[in-house]
Amino acid sequence: MxxxxxxxxxxxxxxxxxxxxxxxxxxxxxxxxxxxxxxxxxxxxxxxxxxxxxxxxxxxxxxxxxxxxxxxxxxxxxxFNLNMQCMLGIEELINTLNLRKISWGIMTNKAKKFAQPIVSSHPLLKSAACLIAGDDVSVPKPSPEGLIKASQMLSIEPSDIIYLGDDRRDVMAANDAGMVSMAARYGYLEVGDDAKSWGAQYIIDKPSELLDYLNL
Structure with a gap:
């Protein structure tokens, strides 16, 4: 990857x-x-x-x-940007990706007027190689449009990219974009929602498991 x-x-x-x-x-x-x-x-x-x-x-x-x-x-x-914190374990994950010079970016349905200030002002997130927000595309997730646009910005083939998200729409978008789909079970899952039913290629319960997948 x-x-x-x-x-x-x-x-x-x-x-x-x-x-x-x-x-x-x-x-x-x-x-x-x-x-x-x-x-x-x-x-x-x-x-x-x-x-x-x-x-x-x-x-x-x-x-x-x-x-x-x-x-x-x-x-x-x-x-929206008061005392914004990363999910537990994300700091270690991003720092490792940066250290190993693995490109990473963000594709969200969140409006750019909210997503951009959060990313730009956060000391960890501002090193993202790209940010695609909900209003940067004509159709939001589960459409793969944003992910395909991100892969073009990174100049990396979709098949060489992992997309990690905590919602069924994230998995659908990744699969349709031809990326490796990974579900974050540590995220905002609703009670009774089983990530195993989403069709993700991989499921992780904490961010460090992504590093295990990458053998980092």
Whole structure:
């Protein structure tokens, strides 16, 4: 393998505190009690739509959905990059990839206005060779478009790239792009969701297991 691409939320960074916190601020505005963090955490990989489903039982068919999304984003933009931490074990993984001169980058469905500041300001993540955000492509994951674009930016064939993510959509995108698909079971999996059913070529329970796969 010549490169590794990562999903962002729940794979590289632990963004659930900011996302669930913003959701609970919005619930407070509607005189609703906060949802427990561990209840909201699994929805952190599903963006605003998933969080509104968890916090308001609201989906895109609700006539108030778009307005509620904007309300959520207005809160989130004030907190999204506060005290941002990487997932446990990611620092060792990235430092080893850098040391061994293995290219790595990020492909996320997160909007660039959020993803770019997080990556640029984080001392570990700013060494990423590429960042493809959700609005850098015409179709988000599970479409392989973003991964193919990333492989072109790296000038590395998809078959020589691992894509690691914590959601079924990540695995689908990797498989369709012709990459080695790897599921991060340490991420934001919903209760009862079995990563073994996603069709990933490999499943890891902690970031260091990726290094084992690379024999590093």
């Amino acid at each position: 010549e490169a590794v691409l990562f999903d962002l939320d729940g794979t590289l960074i632990d963004s659930a505190p900011q996302l669930v916190g913003a959701l609970n601020q919005l619930r407070q505005q509607y005189d609703l009690p906060p949802i427990p963090f561990l209840v909201g955490r699994p929805y952190a990989s599903h963006g605003a739509a998933g969080l509104l489903k968890a916090g308001f039982n609201m989906d895109k068919n609700d006539p108030l959905f778009d307005a509620r999304v904007q309300e959520f984003l207005d809160i989130y933009k004030e907190v």
